[in-house]
Amino acid sequence: MSIVGLDIGTTGVKAVVFREDGTFLTAPYREYDLESPKHGHLELNPNEVLDAVREVLGKAAAETKDDPIRSLATSTLGEAMVPVDGENRPLGNAIIGFDARGQESVPLLSEKLTDREVFDIAGHGINSFHSIFKLLWRRDHDPEVFSRTRKFLSFGDFIQASLGIEPHIDYSMASRTLAFDVRKLDWSPEILDAVGLSSELLPPVAAPGTNLGALGANDLGLPPDCVVAAGLHDQPAGILGAGIQPGESMLATGTVICLGVHLEGLPEAQAMVENNLCYYPTLGAGQYISIAYNFTGGSLLKWYRDNLAGDEIPEAKDCGKDPYDIICSGLPENPTDLLVLPHFATTGTPWLDDRALGAILGMRLTTTRKEVVKAILEGLLHEIRLNSEIYAQAGVDIQLYKAIGGASRSETWMQIAADILGRPVAILAINEVPGVGAAATGALAAGILANEGELNDFIAGCSEITRVLEPRAEQTRLYDERFAIYRDLYPATSDITHRLFALGE
Incomplete structure (x- = not known):
């Protein structure tokens, strides 16, 4: 049998496959482009990312028929979150962390909590690259999409949903939003209340390595009993690996x-x-x-x-x-x-x-x-x-x-x-x-x-x-x-x- 780590990055995705004994098998890769519709704006098109994910997983499945893939977890770029509707269909592009938007919303938090108070909750100081400030930009500047959004999903969660798995964000990815309490291991009401966002807009959290269920019937060639697990932010995944x-x-x-x-x-x-x-x-x-x-x-x-x-x-x-x-x-x-x-x-x-x-x-x-x-x-x-x-x-x-x-x-x-x-x-x-x-x-x-x-x-x-x-x-x-x-x-x-x-x- 084999196992796959799906590494979803800013400019491409790779499906890295090993046998259970650690023998490397294959790593199909596909690039995609960052979009910059305006000066300072940087976005990823979730449909392009999904197409790339499907391609590399399909190739990985085809190349490992003699060692069927039995588990899948993601390594995911931080901060970027996809607005999705009630069917987990994307409503717009995901804003990247180093996109310039969100700075105007920082005072909503910094005027109520100090940098040290936020750090003691979230393990990070206040900065506009965090996901919550991109969500606030969307609320204030793209109200049509925001009003239709049921959840904001990181790309790991979005891929889970596209595979028919109820999406969960792992602790490390949740931490990149600045809305997660890194000691209580749940969404922080103090931070969310301060900026006027509801935890209902965010997916449920799960510990990295949580079994989220079997893949079931699919058109990628992966075994139906392949386990999909909560993964990691790409940097902790690299530290572990x-x-x-x-x-x-x-x-x-x-x-x-x-x-x-x-x-x-x-x-x-x-x-x-x-x-x-x-x-x-x-x-x-x-x-x-x-x-x-x-x-x-x-x-x-x-x-x-x-x-x-x-x-x-x-x-x-x-x-x-x-x-x-x-x-x-x-x-x-x-x-x-x-x-x-x-x-x-x-x-x-x-x-x-x-x-x-x-x-x-x-x-x-x-x-x-x-x-x-x-x-x-x-x-x-x-x-x-x-x-x-x-x-x-x-x-x-x-x-x-x-x-x-x-x-x-x-x-x-x-x-x-x-x-x-x-x-x-x-x-x-x-x-x-x-x-x-x-x-x-x-x-x-x-x-x-x-x-x-x-x-x-x-x-x-x-x-x-x-x-x-x-x-x-x-x-x-x-x-x-x-x-x-x-x-x-x-x-x-x-x-x-x-x-x-x-x-x-």
Whole structure:
């Protein structure tokens, strides 16, 4: 038999399938596009996502007829919620977390509860990227859709409903709404009452790994007895799938670039609040994770590919290589003298500034495209280093980074990471670890993995380290000099970028 983790991301979905012993079988993938109907607006069309999900699940079923899929759980992008009617049919697009909408509704909460009070309930501080502020925008600016909406479903819940399962949102995904009490493990009446929203608009909650029922008859080729389980937010799924232990952090680079740690105890709250860090539940009773991130991750290299790349694209086509392999080849050996502020899709932690803009500083007439490419990679990792140092202040010390996501396949990028972070970066045998985490969660729900010990053995087998890249002392010294400048970059330019942002409103 086999198990599947359905990894639903911002720009694509992948069905990652394993045998119950951890043997990797297949991972069909399909992309979809973010829509931007207006300046600052970013949305996903739920029908396009559903079509992609159906395609990859159908391919996964066809490719595993000899090892039928017996469990399914999702790893899901955070914050985005689909408005659905009484038949769970979508009424409009889902607004993405780093969409600029929602800021005007923040005072509804911040004038009634302090950041610390909200953090003590929800494990997060107040920021407009959370789902409740997107729901409030919909209420105030799209009343026709809002009035017809029976529920707002995350994409994991929406896919459950599309498969005929009564939709439930897991604890980790519920936490990304800012309306969930991370200790009581239920919707927070204090927060919902403060902003004037009803819990009736939100799905029932379930612990990750809850068995939600058998799939039943379907047109995807999946066995009717395949168990559908409550899954995880994609970052906790990655932390689980990478086998993160105390003293380690996931370093995930997809559309977003993210650190993820499994907490031994609750962190120092004030340092977390002051720097917009968070904590929230994951798989297992009393288990919590924390993440720090920048909303612009690998998407920045995609921006370069689509807008600035020169001969690399036809060269990649001619030799049958990935364009990113060509783009990232032949980079300067030493650190560049450029600084990239990677806020091209607002910021993440610690700033959480939805009016921030990106910048490239230090350009000269002699600057080459290869220098710009390397500076993009450096800028993303400078931002991650900033968050790593804040974690240290909160008592979370990171000694090893485990790389996942598309960037982990690039030794060039990962060596830059080790040099800037000043810590080893481990490369895992399997790159699709959010799918590993989701698949393991579903298998636990179905009883295919009988207990925590079997779960841990499965994860250990899938998260084997194949190589460790050590920081190079001289490169780290040079990056230390540049980071000392970088850490002042956002505070020095934020007023200017806010004024520029206002021009586009």
